[in-house]
Structures are given as structure tokens and as C-alpha cells.
Amino acid sequence: MRQVSVGRRLLARVWRMLSGRVQWRVARIRHRTFLVYAAGIVRDEEGRILLLRHRLWPPYRAWGLPGGYVNAGERLEDGVAREVREETGLQVRVAGPPVWLASGFRFRVEAYYEAELVGGRLDLDPGEILDGRWYAVDGLPQEMSPRLRDLLIALPAPGGSRQGR
Structure with a gap:
């Protein structure tokens, strides 16, 4: 002992x-302090996923989900809803656990949530977002993180079946 x-x-x-x-x-x-990033996987009525081309991200991975850093004291789910609203004008409801958590980055932890579209209209924030489009999983843009692409392909489709190419 x-x-x-x-x-x-x-x-x-x-x-x-x-x-x-x-x-x-x-x-x-x-x-050391970590930043916590939370993003929403928002689908339209056809099951397509909303991706945004971010102004501040490098061109080779400019397309990604609506999301951002969570404020101190803010619940992750509330951070997702706020970021989606700020970047897109859309209102979402986040219910359920994260579908993916990622760590191992130097000072960042990431949480990804399914986010149900409940209102609003697509009105992109031009300060942060260059473009926004709905994508089927088999037609994702090339200019996105391979890690994010793999996540979106692996997610169950609305209704429960696995997506894929």
C-alpha cells in the first residue's frame, strides 16, 4: 500500500x-478548458439533411451541419436549437440523446443531435453561411469532413432503416 x-x-x-x-x-x-461544439442533423419531409457551406471554414471542408459553440450554462440541446435558428432561421426541437459524441481534439468536444424541424423558413445568416441545401445521403458534397460524411451515412434513415450508398 x-x-x-x-x-x-x-x-x-x-x-x-x-x-x-x-x-x-x-x-x-x-x-485545460474545452470548447463544446453542438450540431443539429435537420431533415426535410423527404429525409434529406440540411447542410450549410460555412464562410469561415476551409474550402476543402466548407459544407457541414448547422451548429456552433455552446454558451456557458447552456444545455447542449438548447445550443443546437439556438445555432440552427441563428444560422438558418429554422426552428427545431431536439429530443433524445446525442447520436454521436467526438473527442480527442486538442481543445474541442463535439456533440451531434437529431433535430426535428418545427417551424421557420430558410433564411441564411450571410455573415457565417454562404449557401444552404438539402442533401440526400447518397449525394453529399465532396467538400465536407470525411468524419462527418461517415457519420451521416451510418445514421439510421427516418423510419429506422440504415442509410447507405
């Missing part, structure tokens, strides 16, 4: 005396 040093015992005692708020602030200083 490994001995715990006097210093570690003292540190543990001090830690327990701190309030949860102070503990949280110390932990934030000690650990």
Missing part, C-alpha cells in the same frame, strides 16, 4: 474546507 504524504493529506483537508464554488474555480485553473 502506498503511503500518502503529509502534504497531500493537508491539501485534501484544505480542499474539503473550500466551498463547491471555490473548488470549481480552482479546478478550472488546474485543467
